[in-house]
Amino acid sequence: MAVIRRTNICAGGSRTDGAIPLFLIFSCFCAAAAAAVTDTLAQNQLLRDWEQLISANGTFRLGFFSPGSSSNRYLGISYYQAQNLTVVWVANRRIPITDSSGSLTISSDGSLEIIHSGQSSPIMLSSNATATKGSNLTATLLDSGNFVFRELDSNGTVLQVLWQSFDYPTDTLLPGMKLGFNSDTGLNWSLTSWLSTDDPSPGAFSLGGDPTGTTQLMAWRRGNVYWKSGIWNNQSFENVPDLTSDDVRYNYSYISNENETYFTYSLKNSSSPPSLWVLIWLGGFDQYKFYESDDKYLSLRIQCPPHNSSGDKAKLMGCVNQTVVECRSGDDFDRKRGYVSGTPYRYVENTSMGLIDCDELCWNNCSCVAYGTLYDNATGCRLWTTDAGFREDNNSPGDIYILRSFFDQITARINRKKKWWIWITIAVVAGATILVLGLLYCLRMRLKSKAEKEESQEMSLLKLGTKLSPSEELLNSNYLENDGTNDHELKIFSLASIRVATDDFSLANKLGQGGFGPVYKGKLPEGQEIAVKRLSRLSGQGVEEFKNELGLIAKLQHTNLVRLLGCCIEGEEKMLIYEYMPNKSLDSFLFDPTKRELLDWNKRYHIIEGIAQGLLYLHKYSRLRVIHRDLKASNILLDDELNPKISDFGMARIFGRNESEANTNRVVGTYGYMSPEYAMEGIFSVKSDVYSFGVLLIEIVSGRKNTVYYDFDPPLTLLAYAWELWKAGRGEELIDPKLGPSYPIDEVLRCIHVSLLCVQECAVDRPTMSDVVSMLSNETIHPPEPKQPARLTGRAAIEVDSHRGGSESCCSINEASISVIQGR
Ligand SMILES: *[C@@H]1O[C@H](CO)[C@@H](O)[C@H](O)[C@H]1NC(C)=O
Ligand SMILES: *[C@@H]1O[C@H](CO)[C@@H](O)[C@H](O)[C@H]1NC(C)=O
Ligand SMILES: *[C@@H]1O[C@H](CO)[C@@H](O)[C@H](O)[C@H]1NC(C)=O
Ligand SMILES: *[C@@H]1O[C@H](CO)[C@@H](O)[C@H](O)[C@H]1NC(C)=O
Numbered sequence: 001m002a003v004i005r006r007t008n009i010c011a012g013g014s015r016t017d018g019a020i021p022l023f024l025i026f027s028c029f030c031a032a033a034a035a036a037v038t039d040t041l042a043q044n045q046l047l048r049d050w051e052q053l054i055s056a057n058g059t060f061r062l063g064f065f066s067p068g069s070s071s072n073r074y075l076g077i078s079y080y081q082a083q084n085l086t087v088v089w090v091a092n093r094r095i096p097i098t099d100s101s102g103s104l105t106i107s108s109d110g111s112l113e114i115i116h117s118g119q120s121s122p123i124m125l126s127s128n129a130t131a132t133k134g135s136n137l138t139a140t141l142l143d144s145g146n147f148v149f150r151e152l153d154s155n156g157t158v159l160q161v162l163w164q165s166f167d168y169p170t171d172t173l174l175p176g177m178k179l180g181f182n183s184d185t186g187l188n189w190s191l192t193s194w195l196s197t198d199d200p201s202p203g204a205f206s207l208g209g210d211p212t213g214t215t216q217l218m219a220w221r222r223g224n225v226y227w228k229s230g231i232w233n234n235q236s237f238e239n240v241p242d243l244t245s246d247d248v249r250y251n252y253s254y255i256s257n258e259n260e261t262y263f264t265y266s267l268k269n270s271s272s273p274p275s276l277w278v279l280i281w282l283g284g285f286d287q288y289k290f291y292e293s294d295d296k297y298l299s300l301r302i303q304c305p306p307h308n309s310s311g312d313k314a315k316l317m318g319c320v321n322q323t324v325v326e327c328r329s330g331d332d333f334d335r336k337r338g339y340v341s342g343t344p345y346r347y348v349e350n351t352s353m354g355l356i357d358c359d360e361l362c363w364n365n366c367s368c369v370a371y372g373t374l375y376d377n378a379t380g381c382r383l384w385t386t387d388a389g390f391r392e393d394n395n396s397p398g399d400i401y402i403l404r405s406f407f408d409q410i411t412a413r414i415n416r417k418k419k420w421w422i423w424i425t426i427a428v429v430a431g432a433t434i435l436v437l438g439l440l441y442c443l444r445m446r447l448k449s450k451a452e453k454e455e456s457q458e459m460s461l462l463k464l465g466t467k468l469s470p471s472e473e474l475l476n477s478n479y480l481e482n483d484g485t486n487d488h489e490l491k492i493f494s495l496a497s498i499r500v501a502t503d504d505f506s507l508a509n510k511l512g513q514g515g516f517g518p519v520y521k522g523k524l525p526e527g528q529e530i531a532v533k534r535l536s537r538l539s540g541q542g543v544e545e546f547k548n549e550l551g552l553i554a555k556l557q558h559t560n561l562v563r564l565l566g567c568c569i570e571g572e573e574k575m576l577i578y579e580y581m582p583n584k585s586l587d588s589f590l591f592d593p594t595k596r597e598l599l600d601w602n603k604r605y606h607i608i609e610g611i612a613q614g615l616l617y618l619h620k621y622s623r624l625r626v627i628h629r630d631l632k633a634s635n636i637l638l639d640d641e642l643n644p645k646i647s648d649f650g651m652a653r654i655f656g657r658n659e660s661e662a663n664t665n666r667v668v669g670t671y672g673y674m675s676p677e678y679a680m681e682g683i684f685s686v687k688s689d690v691y692s693f694g695v696l697l698i699e700i701v702s703g704r705k706n707t708v709y710y711d712f713d714p715p716l717t718l719l720a721y722a723w724e725l726w727k728a729g730r731g732e733e734l735i736d737p738k739l740g741p742s743y744p745i746d747e748v749l750r751c752i753h754v755s756l757l758c759v760q761e762c763a764v765d766r767p768t769m770s771d772v773v774s775m776l777s778n779e780t781i782h783p784p785e786p787k788q789p790a791r792l793t794g795r796a797a798i799e800v801d802s803h804r805g806g807s808e809s810c811c812s813i814n815e816a817s818i819s820v821i822q823g824r
Contacts, residue, residue: 040140044108049073049100053141054080059274060088060145064102068198070377072096075104075114076200077145077165079274088145088172088276089165092123093200106137112149112163125149126163135159145174170200173265173277175250179217180209180262189262191279195354196378204356205283209261215254217263221283222357227304228318232263239318240302250275282306282356306356307332307363327366333359333401338392339623340370340384340400341555347374347621348381357381359401369406372398376625490547490554491566493577498522498568502532511584512634521580529580530565534573543569550576553650556622560614562637562647578647582640585647586700587633596703596736601743603642604700608751610644611636612776615693616769618649619686626650629684631692632673633699672706672717676790677763687763690772691790694758698722701751703736719759719789726756726786751776756786 039055041047052063061080064073065087075091091104092114101117114123126149139149147165150158166177171193173179178189190208194200205226207219216237217229230238232254237243243252252265267275275289284303304319307328345368348361355373358381362368367385374380378398390402390410501522502509511519511531520532546569554564568575586607589595599607611631618626628635628649637645675691677683695706698718706718716724725734731752732745739748754775760766765787767775775783 039142040138041104041106043106043110043137045105047104049102055141055143055145057143059143060141062141062147064097064100067194067200070096070198072098073100073102074200075102077141077147086276087200088170088174089147090170090200091125091165093170093194093202095120095123096201104139106139106149110137112139137162144176146176170194171203171279171281175266175275176264178260178262178264179207180255180260181211182260182262184259191277193279193281193283195352196281199354199377199379201352203281203354204360205279205281207279207285209263213261215256215261215263219279219283219285222360225320226283226322227285227302227320230318243300281354306359325364325366328363331403331405333362333371334404334407335399336390336392336402336407337394338390338396338400340372341389341391342384342387344382345385346381346383348383349374350381351375351377351379353381354379355401358383362401368403370400370402372400490551490564491577492547493566493568493575495568495570495573497524498532498575498577500525501530505534522577529582531578531580532568533576533578535575546574549650552624553626556618556624556626556650558614558617558622559643560610560645561617561649562645564650581637581645581647583638583642585634586636586638586644587705589638590633590699590703591705596738597740599642601739601748604739605747605751607636607638607642607644608697608700609773609776611646611693611696612769612773614644614646614649615689616773618646619689619769624650627684627686628689628692629678630673631689631696633696633705636696675763676761685763686768687766690758690766690769691763693769693772694755694766694789695719697751697755697758698734701736701748701755702734703738722752723756723786723789726752746779750779750783753783753786756789757783759789760787761790762787 037054039053041053047053047063049064052061054061058080060077062077063075065076065078065085066073067085067087074093074096076087077089078085078087092102097114097116097118099117102114103116104112104114106112107122111127112125114125116123136152136154137149138152139147141147144166148161149163151160151162153159166174167187167189169177169179169189169191171191173191179191181188188208190206193203193205195203204222205219207217210216210218210228215232218225219227229240235243236252249268250265251268252263254263255261275287278286278288280286280303282303283306284301286302287300302318307322307324348358355378358371358373361381362371362383365383368383369386370384370388370390372382374382386406390400390407499505501524502520503522505518505520509521511521513519517534520534522530522532524530547567550564550567554566557563562581563579564576565579566577568577583589589599615628615631618628626649628646630648630651631646635646635648637647639645673692673695675684675688678688678691695718699706702718702722704718722734725731731749734752735743735748754767754772757765757767757775758772767783775781
């Protein structure tokens, strides 16, 4: 079998055809690589991720691409010379390839397929049944943009077309394509919109022929008729009279015979500009034309308003009346940039749903007032009800759609409040000024008389400074007040007040030393106990940026996260103020021979669950989607009822913002808890946190620290020890003897099982936190068998292993794709 290995291309790289000057290399990893320019793929050849086919006259290109900000790889056809990527067809819209391991090939058993290193089998474009034995099979990208898979005889004459992309349209109609039905072959030519601009998976809208057989086109929104073209009248549709204005250049026709009923169009002559029709993801049907500039130009749009609620809105011809829920009459959603305060009343985790679907969900539920998508890739939904507040901010990451009537209502409320606050503020500031002046006067008098009292007097003044700071904050505040629930706003403390609270950072008040600096206990004048983290340094971040970041982090609210109360920034000093946790951190219990006995299984399980929930929130449900990067026992604090609270979350965000992946010497994290890909390559993801969670879980169950233990022969890390026991079916031996005589053995073993899944070497094998939570809480789920955990723990191990050149045993694209081919 002709397998072209990557090494061959890098070394030999020769271009066999220089005819097309615009030769581009797409995302090749090796600098010297090149490939032949061709429009045809022959049997047993591979078209790899960085290669492409160009149609004979250079109009179309077929190759892998990533739409917008997505990193998924899709095989698609696009205009080759257009300035912007204009994708007209996508092969694997439902099954994205998550890395660059995809290759298109005609297999030896005669099917056109995409092979890749992912877990699923090859993505089949055609089935292999019809080819004659011994003939040549080729796949060619034609100048029309049609990608045809054909059988040729020895002279190159076409025997039959086995498959063609024109029969499987995505969202674009090119000249020569059809919309309608063929009752003979059962083909239904219809367009389905993308889910969003960055996601070609099938969206809410589709367009095709009338299934009842009349000569008209119809558009559907999730299966409901949304628009009708009206009957074809030899030149144009009833509801699209504009079509005729183009009849100089394009020849539209609606063919109807006993087998086929379809709409199609062609260019009248070669000077007609190339054209395409796109069913856009928001529901419109756009006609584009290409002119000399090589860029597309929108010449016609047919689009119905998403909810034709207001009767006065100009109705587009053919739009089908939607039933409007009573409460929505005269209303609509407006797109805003900003932050919604308040938790969504509903999360929809379905990643096949896009913005349009969220719109529909919210529109049809009278208690919904705002919506947005859930995940970064604009899938899933978040829906809010009337207890939400809203703060406009053009820098916010995503759009929020707010009901117009609700937005007017909260704006009015805020304006009323603002007036009120102005008066309060004036009063407080005036009062404060008088007080300060008075005190200054007093102070001067006393200074004259008694020098030794100086210190205590200064203190009282500073205490006053603390009391004043909330009003200062109100003056500077640009945060929205939210009906009394504004207690999670970031407070700015003065350095002086913190000095007073911590007794000038006295050693007696020092709680510990964290990775980012020492932590002190403090007590505010009003009696609240706080923990002050004094940051040792801050990487080139401006004060405003730092405050903004903290403001966001202060808004992360969850029972299993330590609350950030505020910060203090003065000169070089930067501090974070947290609520104080009387029981200190988990490691002070777990690794202390006597205190460990206080943690019976119920308490430990409660702690495990809490950590998992907190982490799930950070990963999935918080607005910032935080990756902790330094999860470990000493970062789990315990409150007076031993509820776990994750601390130091968001630190990676503050410290590691612009750090590149290569910058491993500044990796925030703790050896022993760090996943191999993070420790060695600096690559972090939610799965690196999952790894740390797995280590933590083993520690909680075993009551041992994950370091090297010399009492085994050979010396083993806790992970390796756990794995050996598990393999041998002796998992119980890992359980902490201090747990006492009674605990539900199944539950404990399930925790060990889950922990081993979390520490698997390969990040893709590890479960997500939502998997973890459901595996822990649901006895009926049978988790898969874990694979061997990563071998590295401890610094020495990492240095030795890095000579192997990274995580070579895991997910190597090269290895995987080659072995797939050879395995066939
Ligand atoms: C396949 O094509 C090649 C080159 O075009 C030709 O030499 C060969 O005879 C063909 N084989 C068959 C079985 O048609
Ligand atoms: C328009 O297309 C139809 C069907 O493809 C064809 O029969 C007709 O000759 C074409 N007319 C022109 C002017 O090209
Ligand atoms: C997810 O959404 C799609 C599109 O609306 C729908 O077809 C599918 O049934 C949904 N899946 C689930 C599990 O609800
Ligand atoms: C979008 O993101 C979600 C959650 O991260 C993921 O499950 C889904 O596969 C993503 N969709 C695509 C098309 O990448």
